[in-house]
Amino acid sequence: MVDILIGQYLTGSSALHRTDARVKIILLILYAALLFIIKNPLSYAIFLIFTTALTMMGGIGFKAVMKSIKPLRWIIIFTAVINLFFTKGEPLLSFWKIAITAEGIDLAVKMTVRLLCLIVASSLLTLTTPPLTLTNAIESLLSPLAKLKVPVRELAMMMSITLRFIPVLAEEADRIIKAQTARGADFGSGGIISRAKSLVPVMMPLFISAFKRAEDLATAMDARCFISGAPRTKLHEEKLTPADARAGVVFVVFAAAVAAAELL
Amino acid sequence: MIRIENLNYAYKTGAKNQKQALVNINLEIADNSLTALIGHTGSGKSTLIRHLNGLIKPDSGKIFIDDTEITAPKADLRRVRFDVGLVFQYPEQQLFAETVYKDIAFGPENMKLGADEVKRRVYEAAEMVGLSEKPLEKSPFELSGGQKRRAAIAGVLAMKPKKLIMDEPAAGLDPRGREEIFALIKRLHKSGMTMLFTSHSMEDAAKTAERVIVMDKGKIFAEGSVAEIFARGGELRKIGLDAPQVTIIADKLRALGYDIPPVYTVEQMLLAIRKIIGGKNG
Structure with missing residues (x-):
């Protein structure tokens, strides 16, 4: 049998699965933006804990997480190595022309955590959202562009x-x-x-x-009289539910914790 | 001879889910026999026949083709595939070459035969299925539906298999196309080939086959001669199959007091009725 998994959706009924796909996409974008402005090591720790907690809550096993990291492992390793050896600063160890600096270690660890968090968080979206729901959510989010004549x-x-x-x-x-x-x-x-x-x-x-x-x-x-571009209604209209409000609250708490860590 | 021993197979439908497709199958198909494998869609017919030339490996159990175990870890499956021809359902959907000739030649060329031998086999196979020389140079997509089907069958025949298995050979053909296919099956059987075909038409099975194997839910439900199988109309009805319509009519007429033997084809029925009418007139 040809084994083709479309997307990587894993069926489930966790809070992550129940959250509206549009909410998940928006929160993911905010999450990624936040991830690239933090500086304090404590913030990185909060990110790691939050992402791990989300993964466990979604009922996503270690195997599935590894499967989404695996294709990108060389990029992660490459980035870490580059940062480790080519960051200028106080050399801790040096042999020949290569030096490892404290700043290098700091940056390598931070970049690795960033990439890992980003990969795992975006896989959480595709792991807990069926592909068609994802398509519908993207359509819904891009619908303002239809006013600019983009054929959304x-x-x-x-x-x-x-x-x-x-x-x-x-x-x-x-x-x-x-x-x-x-x-x-x-x-x-x-x-x-x-x-x-x-x-x-x-x-x-x-x-x-x-x-x-x-x-x-x-x-x-x-x-069946399909007309291109005609407005259509859906069989299952996506409506925001209390689960989405909870997701929003959880994210605000998380963002506040990160902000506090940054300002400390 | 094809022998199947304690064969089990399950489809993997997910990481943990699976669907048991074949349950403990034991079968023996004799040389030079003509067997129909009947059953509903999803009864496991197609899955079973794909095991017979090694396209699917069973979860457990053994399959022997002429005393060679093809389920053995180091079995030469390519050789098996040249010995056991398999014609898929709607085989015309697998036509690919620019000309019918090249398409039929695909199998023999894969056998690494010489050019002369390939040519001889293509013409021979084309003649067997009733394609004249003219369509051989055409694109397969210019042929009619029935011709396409026969061209695709010729592609398998050109490998000169000793056994030929066909999955729903008459599916989607008009009555004339069906007649031609079953006439071809009978002709190939007479020429000494072991023939096995699947069908969900009791009429086709009764008209063409010598032996009938009935499958239901991945198991062998019944096995025997045409007469043996269709004498069990009641049991067949329970699994959603039935005896051929003429058999049912003959049974009803017999219940009404007419002297009609069990019949399985329209021709047999015709003879039986003529006998009654003739008897009264004479």
């Missing part, structure tokens, strides 16, 4: 349709790969050229079927 609705529609068809096409690809394997096709051996060539028997039928599906979908939308 169309873009959101395109995004939802894309998300909707990823699993369908993945399943189809899986079936075609199996069918061609049954005819002795050999994938993933030989040089780059022969490997690329071996994909033709999979890509051709996949493209043809994708175009067919697109055409069918367009016809079906026409048949």
